[in-house]
Amino acid sequence: MLVDNGVNGDSRVQKAARSAADAGWEVILLGRAPVGQPQSWRLGDAEVRLLPMPEPLAKRRHEFRRAWLRRPLAYPPSGIAAHRTQVVKAWRADLAVRRAALTAAAGESGAGRAGGLPWTALRAEEKLAGLTRRWVSFRNRQLTQARRGRKLDGPWDRAYTLFWQKVHGGGAWRRLEPGLWDYELAYGPVVDELAPDLIHANDFRMIGVGARAKIRAAAKGRRIALVWDAHEYLPGVQPWRDNARWLPGNVAHEREYVPYADATMTVSGGLADLLQREHGLAERPAVVLNAPAVDELPTDPTAPVPDIRALCGLAPETPLLVYSGVAAAKRGLGVLVEALPELSEAHVALVVNKPDSAYVRGLVTRAGELGVADRLHILPYVPHHQVVPFLAGAQVGVIPIQHWPNHEIALITKFFEYSHARLPLVVSDVRTMAETVRETGQGEVFRAEDVADFVRAVRAVLADPARYRAAYERPGLLAGWTWEAQAEVLDEVYSRLLPDRPGPTRTADPAPSAAPTSVEVGA
Structure with missing residues (x-):
């Protein structure tokens, strides 16, 4: 298995590796080390290896050049700026110690007031150090402004992108996004050494690494089956604001x-249909939902599950709305804050990945302006096996995501987490999720970014929560939304591609859906 991150925090990849190993496959999961040193550990019966990955090709050539015309006094982008800054700091620190030593010596001698040649020389050197500090700071600012001024979204960059698309067609990524080669150079040799029978390539960066390994193996007379696991619809990803080359290149x-993929899998039926049309696939990708695992035991079964209400200081009867996941503007969290003045008794808990981020601080500031800061609670993630019982302490699960292509076509992880916590849902009208909620009756749908409609939906749920919770009693609903059910699909794909592989396939019996204990906070 190949993934372009550090594995920790990627619940889909972790669950896939663990369940494939449980089914009898020998699994080695290759990820990217967050620091320069390789790491390894066991994930159930699967082996995880994190590889160091230098990124020299991720930098563009202009990042190595000076901006002579725009900022002629800026330091060169060679690292000398940090060196000069530190030199000046050390100089000023030395002057402070020398001043202290002269002051102490004057006190001991009874001179009382500082004077003489040493003091005159020290004051002159301090003035020189101050002027040098201002000069170094100025050149540092010039360097920062030069870097900010050269983005990759201007007319030149758009023309550059179109030129290489015309010249190289599909191979234009070699010019537009050369940093993809950094992944190949880090992962490729390790994959060749392992000589796998099957490569499970997660997402858009790893499909190239897997395909090139398959090609090299074929040249040596050895077959590799390649599975591409598409986590999202790449053309629908929000592009980097300052890089016109990133999205076309990828x-x-x-x-x-x-x-080159022998089989494709993805996260939803809508995305499966889209990928089949987009790439002209001969068969529809297998759907492996980002559903929670309900049979994984906690590392420490004695560790108590935090009480979300206790953390918020709330009584059992106080209405509590919860959002769990990444905190970002396109996740639409602002609507929860704006609605609080209209929901006079309700509280909101945001269980987020970065509680101290600038975006979250902005939400807190806005809550203060509205006079509802005491009803907004910011909480950090809990361990993955505690997520569902932790969320179950709320009354409503909220998913206010905005209209982006990838939001329209998937049931995201938090949807399943809320469902296994048996929370009534209030979700925005992104297509797939809204259709599901309307069909199951497990919640209400509101128009994305519409505060008044959000308030209406919340009031409807709070007025009769039992009505919405009853949807979870439908036979088979939650059982189908478990990772155990998805792992069977995963094993079927592998077995179809390698029908003659040795050893039995061990498929665990699906765990009951009533007591989920192991899921990851969803993105």
Whole structure:
């Protein structure tokens, strides 16, 4: 298995590796080390290896050049700026110690007032150090402004992108996004050494690494089965604001190597249909939902599950709305804060990945302006096996995501987490999630970013929560939304591609859906 991150925090990849190993496959999961040193550990019966990955190709050539015309006095981008800053700091620190030593010596001698040649020289050197500090700071600011001024979204960069798309077609990614080669150079040799029978490539960066390994193996007369696991619809990803090359480059890379995949899987039926049309796939990708695992035991079963109400200081009868997951503007969290003045008795808990981020601080500031800061609670993530029972202490699970292409076509992880916690839902009208909620009756749908409609939906749920919770009693509903059910699909794909592999397939019996204990806070 290949993934372009550090594995920790990627619940889908972790669950896939663990369940494949449980089914009898020998699994080695290769990820990217967050620091320069390799790491390894066991994930159930699967082996995890994190590889160091230098990124020299991720930098563009202009980042190595001076901006002579725009900022002629800026330091060169060679690292000398940090060195000069530190030199000046050390100089000023030395002057402070020398001043202290002269002051102490004057006190001991009874001179009382500082004077003489040493003091005159010290004051002159302090003035020189102050002027030098201002000069170094000025050149540092010039360097920062030069870096900010050269983005990759201007007319030149758009023309550059179009030129290489015309010249190289699908191979234009080699010019537009050369940093993809850093992944190949880190992962490729390790994959060749392992000589796998099957490669499970997660998402758009790893499909190239897997496909090239398959090609090299074929040249040596050895077959590798390649599975591409598409986590999202790449053309629908929000592009980097200052990089006109990133999205076209990555899309071209994906399209070049998808034809090498022997099987494709993805996170939802809507995305499966879209990928089949987009890439002309002969068969519809298998759907493996980002559902929670209900049979994984906690590392420390004696550790108590935190009480979300106790952390918020709330009584059992106080209405509590919860959002869990990444805190970002496109997740639409602002609507929860704006609605609090209209929901006079309700509280909101945001269980987020970065409680101290600038975005979250902005939400807290806005709550203060509205006079509702005491009803907004910011909480950190809890361990993955505690998420569902932790969320179950709330009354309503909220998913206010905005209309982005990838939001329209998937049931995201938090949808399943809320469902296993048996929370009534209030969700925005992104297509797939809204259709599901309306069909199951487990919640209410509101128009994305519409505060008044959000208030209406919340009031409807709080007026009769039992009505919405009853949807979870439908036979088979929650059982189908477990990772154990998805792992069977995963094993079927592997077994179809390698029908002659040795050893039995061990498929665990699906765990009961009534007591989920192991899921990851969803993104």
